[in-house]
Amino acid sequence: MSTPGVGSRVGPMTGRPRDPAVDAAIRAAVTEIVERDGYRGLSMEGxxxxxxxxxQTVYRRYRSKGEVVLDTLGGIAATRLPTPDTGSLLGDLTVLLTATFEAQRTVSGTLNRALAAEALQDPEFGALLWERLIKVRRExxxxxxxxxxxRGEVVHPNDDHLIDLVFGPMWYRLLxxxxxxxxxxxxxxxxxxxLVARGGKGPGHSRN
Incomplete structure (x- = not known):
């Protein structure tokens, strides 16, 4: 299940300014169709x-249904997935993971599974998925x-390893x-x- 041509561009198509109402209608249609018929039932015509x-308008904005789904998921993430600031790492991660897991129990989980499978078949699409969606959440x-x-809560030297620990279990369970x-x-x-970020130490410990 590949997506021809997706990797040929990373940014949106150029042309006249996009109408946000049209974008919203397209994203809502993607959600409705996938909730009703699953990802296999999704088509540009539908x-x-x-x-x-x-x-013609849909194709001017997107070259494939994979790109439409990426845009839809990006919109969902922007509105439903917070970047919390509770004052503690534990509080922030709890809020973020709770919201992320909650989203995966909706149509977002179905779309994420479909896109992951598509990325395995098409490396160029995989690079687009990483850049537009996964990398954004990692940041x-x-x-x-x-x-x-x-705040002295993180002593582990490798942020990428910690980020893998945050999202890795979710993708395993989702897929x-x-x-x-x-x-x-x-x-x-x-x-x-x-606990890993603190170097295996519980609350109350710091660098010193």
């Missing part, structure tokens, strides 16, 4: 029909870790449909990552 937007966690480091992305698991994972 998106046009459900959104009330012409097929949000990097921001939390930077604040935690300033293999392990039904355990619960609030309790989010809190447990946040505690585990915080």
């Amino acid at each position: 998106i046009a029909a459900v959104s009330g937007v012409s097929k 949000a966690v990097r921001e939390l870790l930077a604040r935690g480091r300033e 293999f449909d392990v039904p355990s992305l619960t609030w309790d698991y989010a809190a447990e994972l946040a505690r585990s990552v915080t």
Whole structure:
């Protein structure tokens, strides 16, 4: 299941300024179709029909349904997935993971699974998925870790390893449909990552 031509560009198509209302209608159509018919039932023609937007307009904005889905997920992440600032690393990770896991129990989880499978078949699409979606969420966690480091909560030297610990279990459970992305698991994972970030020390310990 490949996406021809997706990797040939990373930014949006150029041309006339985009109408946010049209973008919103397209994203809503993607969500409606996938909730009803699954990812396999999604097509550019179907998106046009459900959104009330012409097929030509859809194709002017996106070259494939994979790109439409990426844009839809990016919009969901921007509105539903916070970059919290609770004053502690544990609090921040708990809020972020709870919201992230909650999103995966909706149509977002279905779309993420489909895009991951597509990325395995098409490396160029995989690079686009990384740049537009995964990297953005990783940078949000990097921001939390930077604040935690300033407070003396993070002593682990490699942020990328910690970020892998944050998102790795979610992707494993999502891809293999392990039904355990619960609030309790989010809190447990946040505690585990915080402990590793502190160098295995509990609350109250700092660099000194």
